[in-house]
Amino acid sequence: xxxxxxxxxxxxxxxxxxxxxxxxxxxxxxxxxxxxxxxxxxxxxxxxxxxxxxxxxxxxxxxxxxxxxxxxxxxxxxxxxxxxxxxxxxxxxxxxxxxxxxxxxxxxxxxxxxxxxxxxxxxxxxxxxxxxxxxxxxxxxxxxxxxxxxxxxxxxxxxxxxxxxxxxxxxxxxxxxxxxxxxxxxxxxxxxxxxxxxxxxxxxxxxxxxxxxxxxxxxxxxxxxxxxxxxxxxxxxxxxxxxxxxxxxxxxxxxxxxxxxxxxxxxxxxxxxxxxxxxxxxxxxxxxxxxxxxxxxxxxxxxxxxxxxxxxxxxxxxxx
Amino acid sequence: xxxxxxxxxxxxxxxxxxxxxxxxxxxxxxxxxxxxxxxxxxxxxxxxxxxxxxxxxxxxxxxxxxxxxxxxxxxxxxxxxxxxxxxxxxxxxxxxxxxxxxxxxxxxxxxxxxxxxx
Numbered sequence: 001x002x003x004x005x006x007x008x009x010x011x012x013x014x015x016x017x018x019x020x021x022x023x024x025x026x027x028x029x030x031x032x033x034x035x036x037x038x039x040x041x042x043x044x045x046x047x048x049x050x051x052x053x054x055x056x057x058x059x060x061x062x063x064x065x066x067x068x069x070x071x072x073x074x075x076x077x078x079x080x081x082x083x084x085x086x087x088x089x090x091x092x093x094x095x096x097x098x099x100x101x102x103x104x105x106x107x108x109x110x111x112x113x114x115x116x117x118x119x120x121x122x123x124x125x126x127x128x129x130x131x132x133x134x135x136x137x138x139x140x141x142x143x144x145x146x147x148x149x150x151x152x153x154x155x156x157x158x159x160x161x162x163x164x165x166x167x168x169x170x171x172x173x174x175x176x177x178x179x180x181x182x183x184x185x186x187x188x189x190x191x192x193x194x195x196x197x198x199x200x201x202x203x204x205x206x207x208x209x210x211x212x213x214x215x216x217x218x219x220x221x222x223x224x225x226x227x228x229x230x231x232x233x234x235x236x237x238x239x240x241x242x243x244x245x246x247x248x249x250x251x252x253x254x255x256x257x258x259x260x261x262x263x264x265x266x267x268x269x270x271x272x273x274x275x276x277x278x279x280x281x282x283x284x285x286x287x288x289x290x291x292x293x294x295x296x297x298x299x300x301x302x303x304x305x306x307x308x309x310x311x312x313x314x315x316x317x318x319x320x
Numbered sequence: 321x322x323x324x325x326x327x328x329x330x331x332x333x334x335x336x337x338x339x340x341x342x343x344x345x346x347x348x349x350x351x352x353x354x355x356x357x358x359x360x361x362x363x364x365x366x367x368x369x370x371x372x373x374x375x376x377x378x379x380x381x382x383x384x385x386x387x388x389x390x391x392x393x394x395x396x397x398x399x400x401x402x403x404x405x406x407x408x409x410x411x412x413x414x415x416x417x418x419x420x421x422x423x424x425x426x427x428x429x430x431x432x433x434x435x436x437x438x
Contacts (some may be wrong), residue, residue: 022342023349023428026408036380070380108331111340138408231331231338238331245324299331302324 003103004091008084011110015080019120020072028122032075035061048204051281054197057124075122082126083110083119089133090293096140097257097297105300112239114285115292125289128158132290135161136264139168142179144186151190156197160268161276162190164290167267171260193226205279215283220273227285229292243295246302253304261301264294292304348407348429354381356425356432357388357404365400366390368414374406377430401435 024032034046035058043062047055060078068074090109094102109115118125135150154161154165165187215223228236243265251258272287357378362398367388369375378385390401401419405430415421419435 018343023347024380026348026377026406029350029380032380033376055402103330108328108335111332111339113335113342116335117340117342193389227336231334235331235334235338238327238334242324242327242331242356245327299328303328 004088004106007103007106007110008087011087012080012084015083015120019080022072022120024072024075026121028075029125031058031061032070034058035065035075036070048201049208051205051208052159052279053205054124054156054159054194054201056153057127057158060124060127061122072122075273076120077266079119079121079123079126082130083115086115086126086130086133086293087135089130090296093133093140094136094297094300095262096180098254099297099300099304101300101303103301105296108294108299109293112292112296113235114228114289115230117230118286118289124157125286128154129159129289131157132161132164132239133293136164136168136293139165139183139257142182144182147183148186148189151187152186152193155190155194159194159198160272160287161290162187162194163268163271163275164264167263170267171263174263175256175259186275205212215276223283223285224269226290228288229295230285239295239299242299242302244298246298246300246304249304250298250301260296261298265291265298345435349427350377350430351381353404353427353430353432354378354385356427357385357402358382360382360400360402360432360434361385361388364398365402366394366398368401368403370403370405370409370414374404374409376438377406399437403431403433403435405431405433 008293030050034043034050037043037046044055047053047058057078061075064074064077068077087106087110089108091102094105099105110119115129118129131150131154135147135154138150139146146262151162151165165183169180169184169187172183184316225233225236229239231239247258247262250261265293268288268291275281275282276283276287325341360406361367361384365383368390369378375386375389382407390398395401395416401415413434420438422434422436424431424433
């Protein structure tokens with residue numbers, strides 16, 4: 001725990017020192033324009049003008065502006081806090097999954113360029129990522145009220161974060177269908193709570209970006225290979241290789257755990273592509289942000305010594 | 321185990337390198353462009369924004385820029401036009417032909433160009 005505190009403290013200092021040094025770019029400014037609308041009604045009517053946008057990230061940024069002032073620092077502070085919360089969530093998840101070196105997963109998560117970029121950007125992606133990580137933890141702990149709340153907040157931050165509970169449910173359907181009812185209820189409740197926003201925003205979403213049609217499969221594959229972790233083809237290759245090795249070691253110890261992490265990595269891919277096709281939105285690497293946590297966890301499992309003897313599952317309602 | 325003890329630090333090192341590069345590669349600087357516009361805004365000068373709604377991006381840094389925006393009257397009388405072009409905008413045909421370009425500064429993506437009446 002002391003090592004985690006020290007890691008998070010160093011990470012926090014780095015983020016806080018560096019974040020005022022990057023000039024704001026277009027998308028951050030568009031976010032700030034929304035967050036600084038004179039009235040809440042103005043903010044709510046502005047948000048859907050950005051395709052796929054939801055209001056929670058804007059509201060949190062508005063709060064940051066009200067508490068501090070409008071600046072690069074306060075615009076990005078919610079992302080820094082979210083990234084730190086996410087890193088703590090990765091540690092908790094790694095412990096829950098009985099990882100022997102949980103800190104390795106945390107360090108990798110903090111340093112992955114795709115995560116790092118959004119940790120110091122005045123947009124809500126880091127917040128959505130943190131919510132998806134904590135939702136995964138609540139799911140494994142079978143704490144359905146916090147799970148439903150995290151999913152709802154995730155939807156109201158970035159709707160694509162809902163592809164992670166889709167992975168949870170699919171895994172459960174495959175592994176323990178009798179336990180499906182409560183998580184399904186929680187996810188359905190979150191989806192229902194998001195419905196009013198969807199109905200309100202969908203027309204504006206549809207007109208806010210020119211129709212891009214479907215991204216060609218080859219182009220999509222190329223983009224994912226280049227930008228998945230934000231470190232080019234070599235970075236993606238290394239991350240996938242490590243995750244593959246980690247999956248094998250994890251599978252040797254506990255097949256259900258390996259299947260769970262694999263589902264969280266793989267399920268969002270087709271859902272992102274389907275979502276983009278449905279909304280005529282262009283494919284962007286940030287839409288795959290939510291696969292980074294399970295990818296880091298799998299990669300860190302690769303550091304386990306080869307062990308072909310199954311280990312006893314962690315105690316708890318979902319024994320992994 | 322040997323493979324991962326090499327590959328894992330390699331991925332960390334590559335990530336660290338890319339993280340540092342975020343701060344060194346060229347990046348849009350709207351604050352610099354807004355400051356340049358503020359310096360250029362003077363009597364006889366009007367500011368033209370391309371596209372027109374990109375004015376909102378500069379107003380995040382300086383609300384007073386809105387008072388210098390070109391309208392039909394100021395375009396007739398201005399001795400100088402400053403064009404602020406977003407990197408996401410199409411090329412400009414907004415400057416009347418009676419003006420000639422003096423100089424242009426790419427402030428890391430947004431561009432500020434100064435025109436003087438011929």
